[in-house]
Amino acid sequence: MVRDYLIIGAGPAGLQLAALLEGDGLDYLVLERGSGPGTFFTTYPRHRKLISINKVNTGNTDPEINLRMDWNSLLSDDPRLLLGHYTDRYFPQADDLVRYLADFAERTGVRVEYGTDVVRISRARGVFTARDAAGRTWRARRLVVATGVSRLNVPSVPGIELAERYDTFDTDPASFTNQRVLVIGKGNSAFETADALMEKAAVIHVAGPHSVRMAWKTHFVGHLRAVNNNFLDSYQLKSQNAVLDGAVENIERTADGRYRVVFRYARTTEGLRELRYDRIVLCAGFRFDADVFDQTCRPALVIDDRFPEQTSAFESVNVPGLYFAGTLTQQRDFKRSTNGFIHGFRYGARALHRILRSRHHDTPWPSRTLAAAPEAVADAVVARVNRSSGLWQQFGFLGDVVSVDGDTARYQEEVPLDHVADGGLGPAAHRFVVDLEYGPGHDQVDPFDVGIPRVAENDAEHAADSAYLHPVVRHYRDGALAGVHHLAENLENDWDVPAVHQQPLAAFVKSCLG
Structure with a gap:
């Protein structure tokens, strides 16, 4: 039997992608070495306290906004599947996450073969074969590795x-x-x-x-x-x-x-x-273990051979059909954004799911239409940056895209910025790409030094000089960058002052569309 997808690893990323494939009714199977999901977190961190926050009391009832302060839950339509129902500790214990992942796997119905230690992966005639320590084999047209950085990083030091x-x-x-x-x-x-x-x-x-x-x-x-x-x-x-x-x-x-x-x-x-x-x-630290791959499908490695090198679609640069999910995808934003962590790669896994559907199942990236009027575009963008958890958590990596052709605009959410640049969404006469970014050089100054000059809150005139997280909108005409607009930073991250945020953005969109 040749499946469409094999996923190696039932950690948070493997479960997230599997739940999305399960919801589509697609043909997949997850192979997991441990006896249950989240095996990594049964050991790590060694002192058992997570550094991913679990802020239960936000004062907000919007579940999307609350995901900005929830760095452990996976994406689901089930309101019970939030880590906040398992503990209210700001920094949870790792055992709480393990219990949560077990329930996530059960309630989403993902298909996992536990106790399956994959020891060799090969590829022939476009099909991957995974063999486990017991000699069993599984075959699939596409392989997704979600094993994380599972090998201890050992420096080359005598002794x-x-x-x-x-x-x-x-x-x-x-x-x-x-x-x-x-x-x-x-x-x-x-x-x-x-x-x-x-x-x-x-x-x-x-x-x-x-x-x-x-x-x-x-x-x-x-x-x-x-x-x-x-x-x-x-x-x-x-x-x-x-x-x-x-x-x-x-x-x-x-x-x-x-x-x-x-x-x-x-x-x-x-x-x-x-x-x-x-x-x-x-x-x-840790590194990716590539030893399970034989020479027919061994992925190229980068960053001191600690990570597999990937395209903007999370695919190996040298092995077609070999994809990656989870902390391994931090190769795409190494030490810049959040793909190395659950609160980042849960959105990356959803983006990979959409890429796979588009490439292999004739399902375009989800979109909604709106009027091409500048005010309508500006309102849609402002509404999203004020609520989206994906743009918030994956700053500088995921962006919303508004493509304008004639009198119609198409709005697509949470697309990897590099995937847009590589033509993953196809051509468009006008395209507006919005993400959240810190200002240039933000990591070179002491944020607690009151002597450093700063842009005033809601200062639309000097918004481009903002150092703190704020929305940035880029306009592309026939694929070429034609203009950039910054929305002024705001202490409460509320970019909804009409004269400061919506109106200047609408004027920018109008000028771009001529």
């Missing part, structure tokens, strides 16, 4: 095998009592670990070649989050802890059972430095 690994080390802080500890890595897993050990360890050093980047400054939620940054306070207030900028060059075990680490500082004239530790924990 790195002596370090304890984030995926297996003993997380009980008591085992680190009065010890000198080196944590290798500067992401959230490293600081989560350091923070957990502070009450017991004597000395903790967190080390990596790049400077710490704060999420509140860069607006990339994968950078260090405030929930994990207590360690920085202990460092700056001289409490025996430190953050080291530089590279570990060698690790050796000494005769007394401790470790000698050769370290090269990044920002000083000092050469190599020898440091001594009782324990070393490797927390350098």
Whole structure:
């Protein structure tokens, strides 16, 4: 039997895409190594607190707007399938997410083969074959990999095998009592670990070649989050802890059972430095595991071979029919937007679903028609930017598209911007593309520095200089960029002041249409 789709992985992304395919009645099957959905979250994060927010009390009754503050729920028409019904903790426990995903799988009726450890994937004559550890095989015309970054990222450092690994080390802080500890890595897993050990360890050093980047400054939620940054306070207030900028060059075990680490500082004239530790924990992130693919369909890799390289349609650049969903799709917006996280890739999975329907099932991207009058276009855009959770969560990556031909306009929602640029929606005489963006250089300034000049709220005249998140509308004439309009930023993210938002936008649309 050759199916239309095989999905590898029943994590959040695999479940999201499967639920959408199930709703269409399409031919698919999900293969999952674990005994239930969300296996990754039964182990990670190791200290069990998620950094994805779950804000239940928003003061709003609109479920679409509330998804802006819900970073864990998948997209569904079932109002019961929201993580807020499982916990009201702002930062939920990972076990709550696992329970939620199990219910999502059951209530949506997705078809999953659990206990299926895929060990080899091949492709012949346009058909993929997946073989599991028990020797069973499944075949499909198209394969969607939603396994996430499942392999620990291990730097090429002599002696790195002596370090304890984030995926297996003993997380009980008591085992680190009065010890000198080196944590290798500067992401959230490293600081989560350091923070957990502070009450017991004597000395903790967190080390990596790049400077710490704060999420509140860069607006990339994968950078260090405030929930994990207590360690920085202990460092700056001289409490025996430190953050080291530089590279570990060698690790050796000494005769007394401790470790000698050769370290090269990044920002000083000092050469190599020898440091001594009782324990070393490797927390350098994760990478994509491409070893299951044989040479007939091995995808090209990028970003230090940590991610599969993809087109704007989430398809492998070198293997036709091989698609990706979930955190793997962050290759398309690496450290710029939110495809690496549930609150981002749930919309990416929906976009992939629409791309697959358009390419393989003669179903165009969903659209609605409206009058081509400038006021009608402006009103439709303003209504969407004030309510949409997809544009909000996938800033700078997804956009709404208004195509105008003659007296009719067609409105299409949440299209990947690169997919539009690559002609994925076909030609149009006039096309307006709207997304939400931060201003250029927003990640280079301290957002808490009151001395930095800023654009006033609702300042339409200087809207193009806005640094905070705000709508941007671009006009394309026959595929070529012809004009850009910024809507003024607003403290409450309400872009609905007629004289400030609708009227200037309507005037822009009118001028573009001549």
